[in-house]
Amino acid sequence: MSKLAIKGGSPLRTKSFPKWPVWDDNEINNLKKVVESGKWGALHGDQVKTFSEKYANYHQAKYGICVNSGTTALKVALQAIGVETGQEVILPCYTFIASATAILDAGAIPVFVDIDPDTYNIDANQIKGAITDRTAAIMPVHFGGRPCNMDEINGIAKKHNLKVIEDAAQAWGSEWKNQKVGAIGDAGGFSFQSSKNITAAEGGIILTNDEETAKFCRSFSNCGRIEGGVWYEHYYLGGNFRMSEFQGAVLSAQFERYPEMKAKREKNAKYLNEQLSQIDGIETLKADDNITSNSLHLFICRYQKEHFKDVPKNTFIDAMRKEGFILSAGYSIPLYTQPVFKNLAFGARGKKVDVGVDYTSYHLPETEKACYEEAIWVPQSVLLGEQDDMKDIVNGIIKVKDNVDELVENKM
Numbered sequence: 001m002s003k004l005a006i007k008g009g010s011p012l013r014t015k016s017f018p019k020w021p022v023w024d025d026n027e028i029n030n031l032k033k034v035v036e037s038g039k040w041g042a043l044h045g046d047q048v049k050t051f052s053e054k055y056a057n058y059h060q061a062k063y064g065i066c067v068n069s070g071t072t073a074l075k076v077a078l079q080a081i082g083v084e085t086g087q088e089v090i091l092p093c094y095t096f097i098a099s100a101t102a103i104l105d106a107g108a109i110p111v112f113v114d115i116d117p118d119t120y121n122i123d124a125n126q127i128k129g130a131i132t133d134r135t136a137a138i139m140p141v142h143f144g145g146r147p148c149n150m151d152e153i154n155g156i157a158k159k160h161n162l163k164v165i166e167d168a169a170q171a172w173g174s175e176w177k178n179q180k181v182g183a184i185g186d187a188g189g190f191s192f193q194s195s196k197n198i199t200a201a202e203g204g205i206i207l208t209n210d211e212e213t214a215k216f217c218r219s220f221s222n223c224g225r226i227e228g229g230v231w232y233e234h235y236y237l238g239g240n241f242r243m244s245e246f247q248g249a250v251l252s253a254q255f256e257r258y259p260e261m262k263a264k265r266e267k268n269a270k271y272l273n274e275q276l277s278q279i280d281g282i283e284t285l286k287a288d289d290n291i292t293s294n295s296l297h298l299f300i301c302r303y304q305k306e307h308f309k310d311v312p313k314n315t316f317i318d319a320m321r322k323e324g325f326i327l328s329a330g331y332s333i334p335l336y337t338q339p340v341f342k343n344l345a346f347g348a349r350g351k352k353v354d355v356g357v358d359y360t361s362y363h364l365p366e367t368e369k370a371c372y373e374e375a376i377w378v379p380q381s382v383l384l385g386e387q388d389d390m391k392d393i394v395n396g397i398i399k400v401k402d403n404v405d406e407l408v409e410n411k412m
């Protein structure tokens, strides 16, 4: 008789995990206020303005500029910090495609480097080797919410006269040495898309401490207008990337309960890290005392199939799902093997555009290992459960491991 649910046994867990998004009367009341005010646009109401000030303040940043997505936040920030057409921006390859396409949208060229398998963040040692005379900036991605080593990155940037734009799309309130991410470099972009720990379905914000950068962000995201200018007067190439008051209203409510939720995720992740580090074949990411806070958009661990009788990661994940757990294999295609990059399909209707980089020549072993073999993600909403829920996850892994023989013939 099989024990594993994937083979017809009983699932270890039938209870559901917390749902996402979370909302209550605060979201509803804030939205109602906006509807009834008739001020639905951010240029007339005060929801977006108030939220952006509060958010920037919480992140120890001087300026916060709300926009309509995290992708837009990165693109606008790149242009505002002065990255020019044809210049290169160095970023880790293990990230969401938007980190790279925002660079292309800004007219620049993404140059990928590998990640450090201990952190799943950019490997700072590889940045130096990727710098050319066309490099304008480094884009560290605080992956899953885990802050990058900003001392190293800012140090390299300073030495080579480069800008730093933080992709903090997943890192609301994450801290490197007690400093919140986003404006540790020259500017940073955050996302409020549906899956994110603070969400209004869509939306983003740029943080910076530089007044000029903030001024250009405001202009580029508002059709090239300038402060004090007349409505139909446009100074720069911009677009309408503004956030609406509805989004601002929801985000204000989301933001209010954020610290409490963040603390809960951190507590549960600490427990999971402690427990999972005792299971051979499940590697947790390396602890680092410099990380004083982690938003934990994703709880990440590394699956090592040699401890699971060579059963591939995807089979393990399928077995865990059938046991009643929510987890995923994460990105399974390194960005340089994505069709858009392989084919340089950056032009009109996907036409090839030669940007001087041959993405087919890339081979970044740690990124490939994460994509194909090792990375396992548990989404942030699961971390909103109780300790018993975390215990179940640990027991689920132990159950699959103890009965891994049942999966061996399943090998792909």
Ligand SMILES: Cc1ncc(COP(=O)(O)O)c(C=O)c1O
Pocket (backbone or CB within 6 Å): 069, 070, 071, 072, 095, 096, 098, 099, 141, 167, 169, 170, 190, 191, 192, 193, 202, 203, 204
């Ligand atoms: C690392 C990273 N960068 C950028 C983005 C883009 O954000 P958005 O989806 O709001 O455009 C995301 C969103 O998924 C992300 O995870």
